[in-house]
Amino acid sequence: MHLIWLRSDLRLHDNTALAAACERGPTVAVYLISADQWLAHDDAPCKVDFWLRNLQCLSQALDKLNIPLLIRHAATWDLAPEVLRDLCREMCIKAVHVNDEYGIHEARRDTQVARALDADGVTFQRYLDQLLFQPGSVLTKTGTYFQVYSQFRKVCYERLHTALPRLVATPKAQAPLSIDSDPIPQQVSGFAAPGESLRALWPAGEEEAQRRLEQFCDGQISYYPDARDFAAKPGTSQLSAYLAAGVVSPRQCLHAALQSNQGEFESGDVGAVTWINELLWREFYKHILVGYPRVSRHRAFRPETEALAWRDASEDLAAWQQARTGLPIIDAAMRQLLQTGWMHNRLRMVVAMFLTKNLLIDWREGERFFMRHLIDGDLAANNGGWQWSASTGTDSAPYFRIFSPLSQSEKFDGEGRFIKQWLPQLEALNKKQVHNPDALGGLFGVADYPRPIVDLKKSRERALAAFRSLPSRQAAGGADE
Structure with missing residues (x-):
């Protein structure tokens, strides 16, 4: 019997490990619920819900191929070797097949699982798939x-x-096994279920x-x-x-x-x-x-930028998180994130530069907040994007390249349609006014919208000074792609 351990590969088609397992003999699938690990990795509740809904779809698809999908619980990945070893003993598994995942915790987990299984004579087969x-x-x-x-x-x-x-061939149906699939949990403790409106934006399967x-x-x-x-x-x-x-x-x-x-x-x-x-x-x-494993450890890709004098500004951070910065394009983007679990990629750069440059708040605060709300949260992409914007990463924006929220807003939301969608209190403003209501001096119709929490020009100068004070500011800049 072969076991396919599903992780971030929740599909039937073009699945390398699944196809390999099925080619070699009768196959059973397993998925580990690791709530404490997911919490430690700041996985968003909407993301966990998305996984579970996709697992439900995958279970139905596997069922048509007579491949049972089992659910096991390993609160943290340190428990994965014991849980999988017990399952392999119980079902007389001779090989476990997995698609590789990346990151220091994932690598450590798989090394420990492989070692535990090897002691029992079970092969641990890894494949390039992601x-x-x-x-x-x-x-x-x-x-x-x-x-x-x-x-x-x-x-x-x-x-x-x-x-x-x-593309990898889709497995064919195997002979039925006398093993029942486990029910897929609809919710995992520690992760609140998202609203139906968010779920409707992201159908599973x-x-x-x-x-x-x-x-x-x-x-x-x-x-x-x-x-x-x-x-x-x-x-x-x-x-x-x-x-x-x-x-x-x-x-x-x-x-x-x-x-x-x-x-x-x-x-x-x-x-x-x-x-x-x-x-x-x-x-x-x-x-x-x-x-460069240090980026998995919440370290800057460019070590010299660890010396940056980030501000400890909890009120500014909270205003950014809660979409009340007084900059419409920033607040609209943050509301999109909070309500849909997703943010437009251009706006991810704009809000990240605003946090790290105009507010001079550590990029790690933004990276963590995004992971806790993104349905597409991915360590590599999220970390890479945040460090690019903060000028601390590989091939990052030069430190002196600082997006102006106002010019970005005028250029990429000229009519103000996106802003008005997420900030209906600005609906009455015309396409020139909507980008910077503060310029109106608090006229009727925008009285309930906050004033900007920061002066864009002065804060830009503050950020430039902070980066120039680094031991090697040229290295901090990187290439301008």
Whole structure:
């Protein structure tokens, strides 16, 4: 008997470990509920709910193939070796199959599980599935992990031209086993259930993920370069939550994008090329996680930036968290996050720069808050994005590049449609007024909207001074991609 241990790969199709297990013999699936570990990792309640709903869909799909899905509990990953060893003994499992996950805790967990199973003569088989390329296989000429995305992307393109990752065949139904699937819990202790309105935005299951992928690649991908920065437009794929949970694979996304562009990576439809580049950004940050483990430990990628004099400003932090900064584009974006579990990517950069530069608050506060609310929360992407914005990360924005919330708002929400959607108290303002109500001097109609908590010009100067005082400010800047 073979066991597929499901983690962030909640799909039937193009699942490397699942296909490998089924090829080798009768297979059973297991998923571990690890509530305390999820809490320690700041996983959002809406994200845990999304996992559970996708597990329910996957259980039904596996049932049609006569593959039972078992649920086991290991409060923390330190308990995973014992729980899985007991299950393997109980069911006479000879091999456990897993798709690799990345991060220091994930690596430690899998090493401990492999050791425990090996003592019982059970094989622990690991597969590349979450990424297009094995970490450690895309390196500089000196054998180190890339720190600049454009250089990483160039090597990835060279590899893709010569060896495009293939989609994995879907397993066929196996002979029925006298093992019943376990019921999927509807909720996990410590994680409040989200409202139905949020759930309705993120339907579970592979069918929904494939529907979104096909809809995007068939109709929207050509407009992606122009539409993706405008929060009021449906210009993005809305697939990030499905990618984070593994309901859709990066291989499936890559193949769909290529199919829409006659198989081209670097020519043809600019939209397809741009979107493939975004898939490679996701890949890049996962490789960084492996190559530079300190980012898994809440450390800055650029060590010299650990000396930054971040402000201890709890009231400003709370205003940012609660969408009452007095800057409409910031508050609208934060309300989108709080109510939907998601934020438009351009706005993630805008609100992150506002927190780390204008408020000069440690990026780790923002990273943690995002993880606690994002349905697509992913350590590598979230950490990479926050450190990029804070100018502490790999290939990050130079410290002197500070987005102005007002200019970003005027440029990417010119009509104020996004702002008015999330801040209805500003509905009466025209498209010039809505970006900066404070300029009106508290006129009727915006009396219930707060004044800005910070002077943008002075706070920008404060941030520049803080970065210039670092021992090596040039290193803190990085490349401007």
